[in-house]
Amino acid sequence: MDAVVKKLLRESGKTVAEEAGVPLKDQPAALFKLLVVANLLSARISSEIALSAARELFDAGGGTPRGMRGLTWQERVDALGRGHYVRYDESTATRLGETAELVQDKYQGDLRKLATAAGHDPKKAAGLLREFPGIGPTGVDIFCREAQAVWPWLRPYIDSQAKKGAEKLGLPQDPDKLAAQVPGKDLARLTAALVRVARDKELAATVKAA
Known part of the structure; x- marks a missing residue:
């Protein structure tokens, strides 16, 4: 797994559903x-x-x-x-x-x-x-x-916001290539984190410093 992806999941790898309990x-x-x-x-x-x-x-x-x-x-x-x-x-x-x-x-x-x-x-x-x-x-x-x-039949679901976050971090924006960065079960965590990166310059800078 890419070092940036590891840090991203560690820093912000919680799904929105988990945040809502x-x-x-x-x-x-x-x-x-x-x-x-x-x-x-x-x-x-x-x-x-x-x-x-x-x-x-x-x-x-x-x-x-x-x-x-x-x-x-x-x-x-x-x-x-x-x-x-x-x-x-x-x-x-x-x-x-x-x-x-x-x-x-x-x-x-x-x-x-x-x-x-x-x-x-x-x-x-x-x-x-x-x-x-x-x-x-x-x-x-x-x-x-x-x-x-x-x-699993939805995978990989990579929307425009997740792609924007991937672009900020220099990660692949192609859905299949981006999905290949993590096990399938972690893709929801990855996309949730990427959406946060797309909206949060400070988070993006922190993760890029990996």
């Missing part, structure tokens, strides 16, 4: 939580606030489609407020309720069925993900970057 597993609750995280991070708001809001929602019982649907709109608003997700709290509370309904009704509460419906095709999966309210290209990228940890 979600150990990624190929299980319904973990995948739904990842979808919620992707939804919250899609807004023009800091990642710290989005992840704090996610943790508040999960603590309130919104960590499953049934649980999220069971919260009242006001309970979702209140949880978002406790996470300081205040600029978009009302519209997001509505979207998350609609998202839970769709996951429950279309996929019986299990997003693994979305993978099956997509025929394990990344482009088709992206189209299905965009059916969820609030999930656009950014949300798709967040979900797929992270989900490749447990859905």
Whole structure:
């Protein structure tokens, strides 16, 4: 493994899901939580606030489609407020309720069925993900970057932000060549770290000093 990649993973190799307190597993609750995280991070708001809001929602019982649907709109608003997700709290509370309904009704509460419906095709999966309210290209990228940890058929999922981070560090931008830098199970960690590098000059400089 390249020395820069080793240092990058050591300095910043935590997935976004892990930051939100979600150990990624190929299980319904973990995948739904990842979808919620992707939804919250899609807004023009800091990642710290989005992840704090996610943790508040999960603590309130919104960590499953049934649980999220069971919260009242006001309970979702209140949880978002406790996470300081205040600029978009009302519209997001509505979207998350609609998202839970769709996951429950279309996929019986299990997003693994979305993978099956997509025929394990990344482009088709992206189209299905965009059916969820609030999930656009950014949300798709967040979900797929992270989900490749447990859905090998998504690999290598290297979006434009991860490529930008790779460019800053002098790493390959070709998806296959970049993916070859780490074992498949670590690719989600690598892409999460590269996205941070793309947005953080100080982190980029620290890692390049490897």
